[in-house]
Amino acid sequence: MKIRIKGLEFEYRSVKALKGVTLEIEESKLTAIVGPNGSGKSTLLKCINRILKPRKGIVYVDGKSIEDLSHSEIAKMIGYVPQSVQQTFPATVFDVVLMGRRPHISWIYGKRDFERVVKVLKLLNIEDIAMRDFNELSGGQKQKVLIARALAQEPEILLLDEPTANLDLRHQLEVMKLVKDLTRNGLTAIVAVHDLNLASRFADKIVMMKDGNIFAVGEAEEVLTPNNIESVYGIKVKIIYVDGYLYVIPI
Ligand code: ADP
Ligand code: MG
Numbered sequence: 001m002k003i004r005i006k007g008l009e010f011e012y013r014s015v016k017a018l019k020g021v022t023l024e025i026e027e028s029k030l031t032a033i034v035g036p037n038g039s040g041k042s043t044l045l046k047c048i049n050r051i052l053k054p055r056k057g058i059v060y061v062d063g064k065s066i067e068d069l070s071h072s073e074i075a076k077m078i079g080y081v082p083q084s085v086q087q088t089f090p091a092t093v094f095d096v097v098l099m100g101r102r103p104h105i106s107w108i109y110g111k112r113d114f115e116r117v118v119k120v121l122k123l124l125n126i127e128d129i130a131m132r133d134f135n136e137l138s139g140g141q142k143q144k145v146l147i148a149r150a151l152a153q154e155p156e157i158l159l160l161d162e163p164t165a166n167l168d169l170r171h172q173l174e175v176m177k178l179v180k181d182l183t184r185n186g187l188t189a190i191v192a193v194h195d196l197n198l199a200s201r202f203a204d205k206i207v208m209m210k211d212g213n214i215f216a217v218g219e220a221e222e223v224l225t226p227n228n229i230e231s232v233y234g235i236k237v238k239i240i241y242v243d244g245y246l247y248v249i250p251i
Pocket of ligand 1: 012013015016017035036037038039040041042043044
């Protein structure tokens with residue numbers, strides 16, 4: 001599903017977090033949002049999901065303003081995994097993932113819901129921990145379970161806020177690759193990510209934010225330039241290519 005964001009402004013009490021963001025997100029693509037801490041990445045994702053109500057501006061999904069949709073309609077369309085895995089659930093992994101089915105059920109889970117959960121557990125390769133207590137998992141396992149919960153929702157759009165923050169290198173690559181593969185099957189993914197090299201390697205399009213504004217949008221080569229990075233992060237970098245992928249090296 002295509003997302004069109006027009007003139008989005010958001011303010012926390014005194015902080016202007018989004019200052020007029022206009023952006024088009026392509027369907028069935030992985031879009032990475034990068035930018036320093038506090039540049040507005042999380043706020044932007046929350047406005048797309050309508051967890052936060054923007055002061056000004058509109059988000060269109062498939063041409064429809066999300067203002068006109070109910071929370072359950074939005075939940076059927078958009079899956080969201082928040083930034084930190086601080087959440088605790090006194091439940092098994094299976095039950096946490098099953099919670100993702102909520103938007104689809106009337107009052108009781110059915111066969112289809114359980115089948116979907118099993119499918120998603122397999123997809124994320126976490127069937128073996130299905131009966132474990134969520135609270136006892138490692139950060140990386142919890143992250144995967146929360147992604148599974150979002151996918152159990154069968155969303156057409158997936159918003160991930162720094163999904164790789166607590167993961168070791170192998171799991172960072174695994175999660176990004178998984179999301180990339182899902183976009184090949186039609187999912188539209190927006191991932192806020194700190195690591196510019198992960199963004200470069202996996203994203204079809206990179207959105208670079210600075211101070212509540214979009215600073216640059218495009219493919220890795222266009223966005224991740226030494227000039228842009230110096231303007232946004234205030235550091236000097238060198239760009240190198242390894243196996244055709246762009247890498248940013250701070251110098
Ligand atoms: P990012 O995800 O890029 O680090 P955020 O969207 O979290 O940025 O934050 C954007 C700005 O809004 C920052 O200046 C941040 O301090 C401020 N901010 C974020 N959340 C809150 C909040 N709950 N209350 C007040 N200010 C906030
Ligand atoms: Mg954030």
